[in-house]
Ligand SMILES: NC(=O)C1=CN([C@@H]2O[C@H](COP(=O)(O)OP(=O)(O)OC[C@H]3O[C@@H](n4cnc5c(N)ncnc54)[C@H](O)[C@@H]3O)[C@@H](O)[C@H]2O)C=CC1
């Protein structure tokens with residue numbers, strides 16, 4: 295596996311990848327053209343905020359399986375193109391938030407006390423404080439837009455300076471405001487009118503891009519300090535410059551600029567604007583964290599494992615991850631059986647989650663089932679990321695339902711696949727530490743431990759059939775590990791599932807199919 299790292303990440307991250315046998319190229323100074331030329335050789339790409347991972351890049355990257363964002367914001371990565379190609383996008387959302395919060399606070403002090411300007415004067419050997427009086431924080435109000443990971447870190451820290459903390463974030467619960475001792479403002483304009491310092495900590499989305507613009511500055515308290523350590527454009531640059539000219543905004547601290555890293559904003563020329571070149575995450579601690587975490591995630595994604603921080607997958611609570619892993623394996627196994635037992639094109643997939651599994655985040659188990667279902671027949675790459683897209687593009691209707699009660703089992707997944715003329719069902723359960731059992735196929739009940747190679751046969755339920763199967767497999771030198779028989783007494787039919795130690799040839803399957811009483815034989819590989 296080859297991974298390209300297109301921006302500088304911590305050496306510890308690079309080492310982690312190489313220790314795991316990944317071949318790594320760190321090429322932090324490639325031009326766009328050079329990047330497009332080489333990306334085709336790689337299975338993985340690790341970026342920070344400067345590399346635009348978009349349709350153009352995907353088209354040059356037929357091998358790409360994972361994009362690792364060594365950091366938090368993923369606004370430089372086009373998600374739809376990745377998802378439809380089955381490319382996993384992972385990030386490290388927790389790893390650099392303390393550093394970003396601390397730079398925010400650094401910029402608050404730098405702007406409110408004019409530290410860079412005073413520093414510059416003195417470096418020029420001018421001992422002069424005139425015209426650079428600062429503003430004390432104690433008793434002032436800070437308005438936070440976006441009370442997520444970084445916003446809440448800023449809130450708790452600024453409290454210790456005796457500030458009043460207010461915030462605007464319509465997407466979080468009142469309990470979260472309470473937890474951080476922050477006063478909730480329902481309207482952004484209300485927050486603007488009250489705060490002495492405004493700091494934004496939202497992701498860059500269609501809704502937040504320009505959320506602080508002309509109208510909001512009109513509502514602002516005069517003499518405002520503006521901090522943007524989130525993403526360029528969340529505070530509209532033109533509106534900010536205008537508000538500074540009108541003396542509504544007195545000073546600003548900006549870590550992110552439009553057009554970065556080639557920013558040409560006039561903000562760069564204003565004395566009362568303190569700027570840093572997107573340095574929020576640039577600490578030794580954050581970069582070590584980010585580098586190691588992204589390396590681990592990229593390794594997991596390259597191995598085809600599910601990654602809890604995958605951005606284009608349902609969010610998995612870490613505490614559920616271990617429990618869900620067994621269900622993912624079960625779901626994929628149940629799915630894989632279908633096209634090996636039936637040849638009819640799927641029209642509808644109904645998944646019923648019963649018992650303990652019903653309480654979990656099942657959408658990701660559904661992805662595993664779909665991945666399993668299509669894997670035996672699809673030439674296209676199918677994985678957790680694009681399983682939904684592929685089912686949809688093939689016109690397959692997928693439904694999920696849940697019941698908390700279940701008879702005889704603690705937990706049960708049933709998959710019902712409808713094709714033009716048939717309905718196929720298969721059910722499975724888990725127990726212990728990741729033990730799987732298939733407990734039903736098409737109404738035949740048993741207790742099968744799914745193994746890599748299995749022979750599944752349907753037969754008339756009469757004496758002698760099972761014995762002949764055993765004999766013929768013996769002649770073909772196929773060792774039987776276990777055998778399970780499910781019967782429908784009223785129909786005098788049975789289904790045999792034999793776990794075998796090796797692949798069974800088509801010739802042997804034909805012999806088995808010829809045994810009197812055998813209706814159908816299939817070989818299944820898990
Ligand atoms: N300057 C730097 O180097 C760094 C910048 N960042 C950026 O900081 C920002 C915040 O990151 P996190 O705190 O980790 O994100 P987060 O996802 O934990 O929090 C974002 C908050 O914004 C809120 N939000 C979303 N839309 C909103 C709207 N329209 N109005 C008000 N609130 C809204 C969400 O409800 C959420 O609570 C991101 O843009 C991220 O990319 C992150 C790390 C380093």
Ligand SMILES: O=C(O)C(=O)COP(=O)(O)O
Nearest residue numbers: 342343364365366367575
């Ligand atoms: O993690 C983030 O969202 C950041 O903005 C940090 O960006 P960087 O990795 O330092 O280019």
